[in-house]
Amino acid sequence: MADRYDVLIVGAGVAGCALAHALATAPRTTPLRIALLERSLDEPDRIVGELLQPGGVNALKTLGLESVVENIDAATCVGYCVVDAGAGKQVEIPYPGGHKGKSFHHGRLIMNLRAAARRAPGVDVIEATVKELIEDDSSKRRVIGVRALPKGEEEQRSFHASLVIIADGCASKFRSSVFPAPKPTTKSHFVGAILKDVVLPIPNHGTVALIKGSGPVLMYQISKHDTRILMDVKEPLPSDLKAHILANIAPQLPHSVQPALKTALDTDRLRRMPNSYLPTTPQGSASPKPGIILIGDAWNMRHPLTGGGMTVAFNDIVALQPLLAAVPDLGNWRQVKRALDRWYRARKPLASTVNILSVALYDLFGADGDELEVLRTGCFKYFELGGECINGPVSILSALAPSPALLTYHFFSVALYAIWVLFTHPRLVPGRPGEKPRYAVARLDQYPFLLYKSARVFYTACVVFGPLLWMEMFKHTGPSRATLALGLVAALAAAVVFS
Known part of the structure; x- marks a missing residue:
């Protein structure tokens, strides 16, 4: 029965x-x-x-x-703090309009x-x-x-x-x-632990730490005394995760977090979760x-x-x-x-916006390769501009502005600003033997190489973003909309160039 x-x-x-x-x-x-x-x-x-x-x-x-x-015992989250470990800088990214998230x-x-x-x-x-x-x-x-x-x-x-x-x-x-078909694809794993009674760089903000030589690290309070830390580790996973974290990740985290992480590594079991994408x-x-x-x-x-x-x-x-x-x-x-x-x-506007952003942002923040490193630096400096350069992206991330067009605009704004940074912002220049490294703006004789590099950076941005846009927005809706997608990318990129 x-x-x-x-x-x-x-x-x-x-x-x-x-x-x-x-x-x-x-x-x-x-x-x-x-x-x-x-x-x-x-x-x-x-x-x-x-x-x-x-x-x-x-x-x-x-x-x-x-x-x-x-x-x-949920915690209130009012925005994000992005920490660039290599540059020793951080930027606050509050949610717009006083909106709040929850973590638990x-x-x-x-x-x-x-x-x-x-x-x-x-x-x-x-x-x-x-x-x-x-x-x-x-x-x-x-x-x-x-x-x-x-x-x-x-x-x-x-x-x-x-x-x-x-x-x-x-x-x-x-x-x-x-x-x-299709089947999920996995690029990395999050390795997680609980930190006890830590002070994050900005209270009530999720923290994203950009780590040299590794993927990003997330930290957010989930109760009065507990803060979740998620450390991105790319495949293949190291045989000794604890040793890898202590040697490569922990030293680059904010100083207020490091003792709690070392304690968690000794007392808490490390667990991992595949970071998968399934369109x-x-x-x-x-x-x-x-x-x-x-x-x-x-x-x-x-x-x-x-x-x-x-x-x-x-x-x-x-x-x-x-x-x-x-x-x-x-x-x-x-x-x-x-x-x-x-x-x-x-569902497509909201779901596709969140999906595209998550994978594209990971490719930038988990930068592997010189061109992606340029884009990651440009993204951080784009946030430092403040105003709409923060409000637009965080409105997308928080799912308050579900707009693939707005996401496309800001993504290519970041790409073009990253190229501008290449030419105009001081960068670390290795010194001669016995000399300390110094920061200097690119010289005119370096411009031909930087032009070549800029083309590669913009191409990389298109390679990161284009397939995601196609997969999420147009793969199952016919060739006419695919043409519209390409036109949309071109139009928005042109709008950024001439604005």
Whole structure:
């Protein structure tokens, strides 16, 4: 005998819990019966999913879930501090308009989200391990449910539903069953620890430290006494992570942080998390398997450098909730497909902006190569200009200004300003034997080489940004829009040159 529901959601994490609550509370003629299946309902312990941007906080309010960040000793985040370890400089990047983000222990947020889902009408939260999808015997394609082993039982149970939603996270067990390609790509890992009672360079600001010879380091307070540190380590990972951190990363961090990091390395276990990128694939008309959809990290991932994962997930659900609520029969795949097609278009401005920024910014901040180093320096100096050079980028990062066009404008502004810096700003010049290095502006006789280098820098910027723009905005929308994309990049670059 199968348990029958209108909706099955596999995974009671950020996306699964929020979607269960959203569908249960959406106005419908006939209330939904929803099963939320999770392998373990114990409090999870993860090193990511701990920072929610202001755009994500706003999405929680829209969903009626703003209370989930309360009573968990969460910290308020009002912006960022970017530290250039090599230059010994830092720049403050406040969120615009007094907006605020939240940071917290991931597990505490999840427990509040699960409690909210459990309180929603018609939602059953079930602790069970999903083993396989159930497909319609007649078509062998349409998914009509799952088989799962409930905790404490010895036999699997079948759960049937009109619609199955997979929200089982970055290491999704069922992603490949729905979409065989593409697969996530991983460039590096975040290695995480908890720092006790440290003083960050600017209180209530997330800190991004740019480290010579290594990827960026993130630090943000997640409770009254705890600060999360995430250290980017590129593949292949060193055999002795602790020794690598002590030798190459710790000495470049702010002095107020170094003792706490050394203590954490002695007392806390180092954990690592792959930094993966997975672009979206349309799930409506293009879906190869009816009756099932993916949400959250099971479907779309971006680099966690910008802390945009949960913000994208909550905003995805804000966009999806009314579209599925308007489908009277979720078993009618034709109607569901139309809703998914509209959802794919509706989510694109915010999701694509956050996704492109996360990967592009990591390529700059985790600079490998001379041209990327020039872009990284230019980016830091661009922030030092203040005004719109800070307000625009942080509005994008915080998901308050979901605009791929604005992101394109600022990215190429950074690239062109980096070239200007090459010609006009003093740079370190190695001294002769016995002489100290000094700073000097480029001489006229160096201009031919700098012109050549400038061309390579701008080409590198296009190589970093162009494929991301194509993948996120235009890959699945036809060649005419691809032409529009190239025209947009050219127009914005020209606008920056002549402004």
